[in-house]
Amino acid sequence: MKAVTIRMPTMSQLRSMFLIGAAVLGAIFFLLPAAQRFVSVRAETLRGWQAVYLVNGDLYIGRIRSLDDRSLELKDAYYVSLGSNDGGPGQAASVKLQSGEFRTVSLVRWGFSQPLVSFGVLQIERSSVLFWESLSGDAEVVKQVEEARKKQ
Numbered sequence: 021m022k023a024v025t026i027r028m029p030t031m032s033q034l035r036s037m038f039l040i041g042a043a044v045l046g047a048i049f050f051l052l053p054a055a056q057r058f059v060s061v062r063a064e065t066l067r068g069w070q071a072v073y074l075v076n077g078d079l080y081i082g083r084i085r086s087l088d089d090r091s092l093e094l095k096d097a098y099y100v101s102l103g104s105n106d107g108g109p110g111q112a113a114s115v116k117l118q119s120g121e122f123r124t125v126s127l128v129r130w131g132f133s134q135p136l137v138s139f140g141v142l143q144i145e146r147s148s149v150l151f152w153e154s155l156s157g158d159a160e161v162v163k164q165v166e167e168a169r170k171k172q
Contacts, residue, residue, distance in 0.1 A: 069162050070094075072144065072152040080142065081127070081165055084152065092149055094142040098165055101126040127164055 029037070072080045072094055082097035155162050 067154075068157065069155045069159075069165065070152045071100075071155055071161070073150045074144070074148050075150045076148070080144075081155070081161055082142070085141075087146070090146055092144045092146055092152075094144060096165075096169075097129075097142045098168075099128045100161070101128060127161070127168060129168065 068083070069081060070084050072082065072084070072092070074080070079100040079102075080094055080097050081100060082094035084092060085095045086093045
């Protein structure tokens with residue numbers, strides 16, 4: 021039977037292992053809140069419909085499927101056109117604003133009515149997004165989108 025020799029680490033080796041372990045734990049505790057915040061935003065946005073407001077004033081309705089610090093992916097996207105109905109494609113409805121005036125709201129499914137047919141998925145640069153909000157299933161625009169989807 022052969023003898024096994026176990027060598028104990030030196031003090032400098034122990035100190036190095038301790039510093040490496042402390043650095044790893046510090047990095048985990050530093051990055052964990054950011055990762056949790058990203059996961060919670062992602063989990064929240066994967067349910068239901070969202071309204072995405074862009075810095076240029078455009079408004080899109082869709083389902084946010086992924087987002088990171090550079091881009092946002094909007095699936096089943098509809099462009100919301102406010103103003104007069106120009107007879108263009110899409111489903112139009114007249115709505116009464118708080119000011120008392122009536123405006124026509126048109127929903128145009130992105131990628132299906134434009135000259136360049138796509139899959140209806142938008143990749144939007146995050147710097148172009150002003151904000152987004154999750155919509156209630158009772159919202160009139162959600163009802164209009166669901167109705168339009170049934171007809172397709």
